[in-house]
Each structure stands twice: as C-alpha cells, then as structure tokens.
Amino acid sequence: MQEALRILGSDAQLVELPEIVEQARHVRRSEENRSRSLPLTIRGLRKSFGDNEVLRGIDLHIPAGQFVAIVGKSGCGKSTLLRLIAGLETATSGTISFDEELDPADIRVMFQEPRLLPWARVLSNVEVGLGQERNSPDAQARAVHALEEVGLSEKRGEWPAVLSGGQKQRVALARALVSNPKVLAFDEPLGALDALTRIFMQQLLERVWRDQGFTAILVTHDVAEAVALADRVLVIEDGQIAQDVSVDIPRPRRRGSADLAALEGSILRQLLKSTDDPSNP
Amino acid sequence: MSVIETLPRARKALRLPRPDGLIPWIVPLAIIAIWQLACVTGFVSARVLPAPSDVVLAGWKLVLSGELARNIWVSFWRASVGFLIGGGIGFAFGLANGLSQLSSKLTDTTLQMVRNIPHLALIPLVILWFGIDETAKLFLVALGVFFPIYLNTLHGIRTVDPQLIEMGRVYGMTDGELFRRVIFPGALPSIFVGLRFALGIMWLTLIVAETIAASSGLGYMAMQAREFMLIDVVVLSILIYALLGKLADSASRALERLTLSWHPAFQKH
Numbered sequence: 001m002q003e004a005l006r007i008l009g010s011d012a013q014l015v016e017l018p019e020i021v022e023q024a025r026h027v028r029r030s031e032e033n034r035s036r037s038l039p040l041t042i043r044g045l046r047k048s049f050g051d052n053e054v055l056r057g058i059d060l061h062i063p064a065g066q067f068v069a070i071v072g073k074s075g076c077g078k079s080t081l082l083r084l085i086a087g088l089e090t091a092t093s094g095t096i097s098f099d100e101e102l103d104p105a106d107i108r109v110m111f112q113e114p115r116l117l118p119w120a121r122v123l124s125n126v127e128v129g130l131g132q133e134r135n136s137p138d139a140q141a142r143a144v145h146a147l148e149e150v151g152l153s154e155k156r157g158e159w160p161a162v163l164s165g166g167q168k169q170r171v172a173l174a175r176a177l178v179s180n181p182k183v184l185a186f187d188e189p190l191g192a193l194d195a196l197t198r199i200f201m202q203q204l205l206e207r208v209w210r211d212q213g214f215t216a217i218l219v220t221h222d223v224a225e226a227v228a229l230a231d232r233v234l235v236i237e238d239g240q241i242a243q244d245v246s247v248d249i250p251r252p253r254r255r256g257s258a259d260l261a262a263l264e265g266s267i268l269r270q271l272l273k274s275t276d277d278p279s280n281p
Numbered sequence: 282m283s284v285i286e287t288l289p290r291a292r293k294a295l296r297l298p299r300p301d302g303l304i305p306w307i308v309p310l311a312i313i314a315i316w317q318l319a320c321v322t323g324f325v326s327a328r329v330l331p332a333p334s335d336v337v338l339a340g341w342k343l344v345l346s347g348e349l350a351r352n353i354w355v356s357f358w359r360a361s362v363g364f365l366i367g368g369g370i371g372f373a374f375g376l377a378n379g380l381s382q383l384s385s386k387l388t389d390t391t392l393q394m395v396r397n398i399p400h401l402a403l404i405p406l407v408i409l410w411f412g413i414d415e416t417a418k419l420f421l422v423a424l425g426v427f428f429p430i431y432l433n434t435l436h437g438i439r440t441v442d443p444q445l446i447e448m449g450r451v452y453g454m455t456d457g458e459l460f461r462r463v464i465f466p467g468a469l470p471s472i473f474v475g476l477r478f479a480l481g482i483m484w485l486t487l488i489v490a491e492t493i494a495a496s497s498g499l500g501y502m503a504m505q506a507r508e509f510m511l512i513d514v515v516v517l518s519i520l521i522y523a524l525l526g527k528l529a530d531s532a533s534r535a536l537e538r539l540t541l542s543w544h545p546a547f548q549k550h
Contacts, residue, residue, distance in 0.1 A: 088447065
C-alpha cells in the first residue's frame with residue numbers, strides 16, 4: 001500500500017488519476033446497466049384536485065438510466081408529478097408510459113419520511129422491499145446485501161426506534177433498492193436531515209445510482225442538491241415544466257465547485273424572478 | 282463517579298435481589314404490619330376488622346376444607362369464559378368496523394347506543410331471563426368486557442399511520458399481508474389498553490353478579506360469611522379479589538412486553 005503511494009507521488013497526477021478511474025468506471029457501469037433501467041415517457045399529463053389544477057399538461061421523456069431532479073417552489077406540483085409516476089395517484093388526463101410492461105417491484109419510492117415498520121427489525125423492514133419475492137429462499141441474503149450497500153449491515157437486528165434519522169433513511173434506501181428497481185422515485189428523501197448527514201446521503205444516493213443504474217427521479221426543493229446529483233434538472237412552475245436544464249458537469253462532482261455554483265445560481269435566479277414578477281403574486 | 286461504576290458490580294458479586302423489585306411491596310407490607318399491630322393492641326376491634334393473622338388462619342381452614350380452591354376455580358372459570366366470549370366478539374367487531382366502512386356504518390351507531398347503558402343495570406333483567414345459573418354471570422361479564430375491547434380495537438385500527446399503509450401498498454403487500462404486517466401490529470398497543478380495561482371490568486362485574494345472585498364462587502363465599510358474621514372470611518375474599526386482579530394485570534403486562542418489545546416504551550437500555 002505504501003509502495004503504491006510512493007509510486008504515485010504527491011504531484012497533480014494523484015489528484016486527477018482517481019477521477020479518471022471513477023469516470024471510466026461510471027461509463028462502464030452505465031453500459032452494463034442499461035438493461036436494468038427503463039425510459040419513461042409522459043404525454044399531456046394533467047392532474048386536478050377538485051377545482052385546483054395542480055399539473056397543467058406535462059410532456060416529458062426521460063431516457064433509461066438518467067438521473068433527473070425536479071425542483072420548484074412548494075405547491076408547484078412537483079411532488080404530485082412524482083406520485084403520479086410512482087402510481088400513488090391517478091392522472092386526470094394524459095399518459096405515463098414505460099418501455100415495457102412494468103412489474104410493481106420495478107418502480108420503487110423513497111419518501112420524505114423513512115416509513116419503516118417500527119415493529120419489524122431492520123432486516124425485516126428491508127425484506128418488505130422485495131414485494132412478492134419476499135418468500136423466496138434468497139430473500140434474506142438479498143436484504144443483507146442491500147443493507148451492506150448502505151453500510152448498515154451491522155444494524156440488521158436492531159429495532160428502527162434505536163436508529164438515528166439518517167440511519168433510518170438509509171434503511172429506507174436499502175428497502176427501495178433490494179428489489180433492484182428499474183425506476184426509483186425520491187420524494188425529498190433528505191429534506192429532514194441535518195446538513196452533514198445530507199451531504200453524506202447525497203453521496204450515497206449517487207453511488208448506488210451508479211452501481212445499480214436505475215432511472216432516478218429526485219424531487220427536491222434544494223437546487224444545490226439537484227445540480228450536484230442530477231444529469232438533468234427540471235424546474236416546475238405553475239404545474240408546467242418551466243426549464244429543462246441538462247447538467248454536463250463530469251462526475252464525481254466536487255461540492256462547491258464554480259461550475260455547480262454558476263448553474264445553481266442561474267436556476268435560482270429564474271425561480272426567484274418568477275416570484276418577483278408582480279403579475280404573478 | 283467511581284461509586285456509580287462499582288455499585289452494579291458489587292451487587293452482582295453479592296447476588297442481592299434487585300432493590301428496584303422490592304420497592305413496590307414496601308407500602309403493602311407496611312400497611313399489613315400496621316394493621317396487625319392495631320388489631321393486636323386492641324386499637325381496632327376484631328368485629329370491625331380481623332387481624333391479618335386471623336384472615337390467614339381463616340384462609341388456611343378454607344384451604345384445608347377445599348372450599349377455597351373450589352370457589353376460586355368457579356370464579357376464575359366464569360371470569361375467563363365470560364372474558365373470552367365478550368372479548369372475542371368485541372375484538373371481531375372492532376376489526377370489522379375498523380377495516381370495513383360498510384360494517385362500521387351498519388353497526389357502530391347501534392353499538393355506541395348500547396354502550397351507554399351501564400351493563401350492571403341489566404342485572405334484574407338478566408336474572409329474569411337466565412335465573413341465577415352460570416349463563417347470567419357469563420352474559421354480564423361478556424357484556425362488560427365487550428365495549429373496552431371493541432372501542433380500543435377500533436381506535437387502534439383507525440389510527441394506524443396512513444403513511445405506513447401507503448408504504449405497504451406501494452411495496453406490493455396484499456390485503457392479508459397489509460393486515461398482518463402493518464395494521465394489526467400498529468393497532469396492538471391500543472388493543473392492549475382495551476385488554477387491561479376489560480380485565481378490570483371483568484372482576485368488577487363478576488363480584489357484583491356473584492354477590493347478588495350465585496350459589497358458588499368468591500362473591501357467594503363472601504356473602505355467606507356475612508350471614509354468619511365471619512368477618513375474617515369476608516376480608517379474605519376481598520384480598521383474594523385484589524390478588525386475582527393483580528395477577529390478571531401482570532399477565533397482560535407480560536404479554537404486552539413480549540409483543541411490544543419494538544416499542545420505545547418497552548425497551549430496556
């Protein structure tokens with residue numbers, strides 16, 4: 001180990017090399033994983049609750065394996081869009097289609113709250129994510145593997161009540177991952193966490209997305225989080241897609257880099273401009 | 282600091298009983314000691330209250346004659362059978378009305394109306410219907426325990442976290458699995474509250490029913506003793522009721538601790 005460090009030396013090469021390796025790995029993985037994710041096409045999607053029209057015609061195509069972040073002010077309809085994609089609500093009109101017939105276990109949701117069963121041990125909570133395959137002989141092994149993925153395998157026998165907020169959310173992530181979903185919908189899963197845990201969880205999300213290659217749809221109110229994680233940021237305003245920004249910054253992205261900050265700034269400016277507009281109270 | 286650290290170790294080494302376990306018994310034991318003292322010194326007349334030693338003696342005589350065991354058994358049988366019938370029906374209605382809108386609309390209003398009748402008010406009617414045999418007592422006990430079990434089961438099921446139910450559905454649970462893995466465990470703490478209420482009502486109802494109309498059982502034994510001015514037997518019956526009540530409560534607590542070990546309130550740290 002020390003030998004290797006000496007060979008690499010301490011010049012600029014050392015900084016750049018792991019990044020190149022990471023990128024190469026990322027490309028290779030996305031090649032491998034293309035079959036494990038699904039594209040998603042939305043046409044003319046509308047949703048009303050009574051007289052209140054929350055979504056006013058969304059047209060959107062998400063290629064397989066893309067990481068899409070949906071941002072917007074609260075009440076703009078971003079969570080409703082996610083719940084429609086996840087099948088938690090039914091659309092008033094319009095269609096959401098995946099490339100193939102969708103098995104329920106192919107699309108998973110991670111909620112803002114962990115929503116763990118308090119009366120089930122951590123491992124059983126993860127097994128819930130297997131859906132109908134829960135009774136298969138390798139169920140437990142798969143659940144343990146998913147827990148290892150989020151770094152919590154030593155907590156498998158604990159009750160959820162003894163875990164911290166971040167740990168609970170990691171168990172919820174393991175539960176979402178255990179069925180190897182092709183689409184994963186995140187409904188502000190990091191909203192309730194403290195700043196440091198949040199950054200750790202963002203890195204974890206990015207890592208599992210790269211490892212598993214699912215199509216990721218992340219709803220967040222945090223623009224910095226959106227540009228740090230996503231390939232593409234959708235800004236929703238008044239029930240419509242106001243901006244569709246692709247984030248071409250190579251991964252791994254360095255938190256607080258100038259590129260990310262510039263992109264974050266431009267998206268935020270757009271969001272704030274619409275708030276200041278006097279015709280739009 | 283060092284005292285706190287060394288104390289548990291010393292306790293383990295000496296194998297002393299945990300003092301925490303003894304604390305609840307200090308007050309009852311003190312009361313008995315004072316009571317005995319007051320009787321022996323003649324401060325309280327034996328006609329008003331017999332000394333604890335006399336009560337124990339009366340109990341021993343009844344144990345030897347087999348009368349005590351027989352009466353306790355009869356009362357215990359009535360209590361448990363009545364409890365199982367009434368509790369079972371209450372639980373079934375609680376489940377049905379908690380899970381099904383139709384069932385709830387159909388029966389809840391009726392049950393709420395019946396609930397407001399004190400079940401002991403039915404004693405004259407029950408005696409007219411069933412006489413003073415077992416059916417009367419079982420009916421009253423069953424009616425008494427029905428409502429706390431029904432209400433708390435219903436409440437427990439209705440207040441299960443809807444977010445967990447949504448999660449269960451999204452993760453592909455069938456209705457049966459959803460009930461077994463989410464709804465029932467979620468309702469369990471509330472069901473236990475109902476169970477403990479019901480156990481209290483069970484003993485209360487039985488005492489009243491046996492005192493008024495019975496030819497066996499603890500309540501009957503107490504009433505017989507009153508006829509013959511056997512005040513020590515009367516006090517003995519009351520104490521046995523207290524012990525049985527405590528026993529039922531301990532049993533339900535043990536069950537609670539066993540099934541609710543996930544609950545933060547039952548976790549030992």
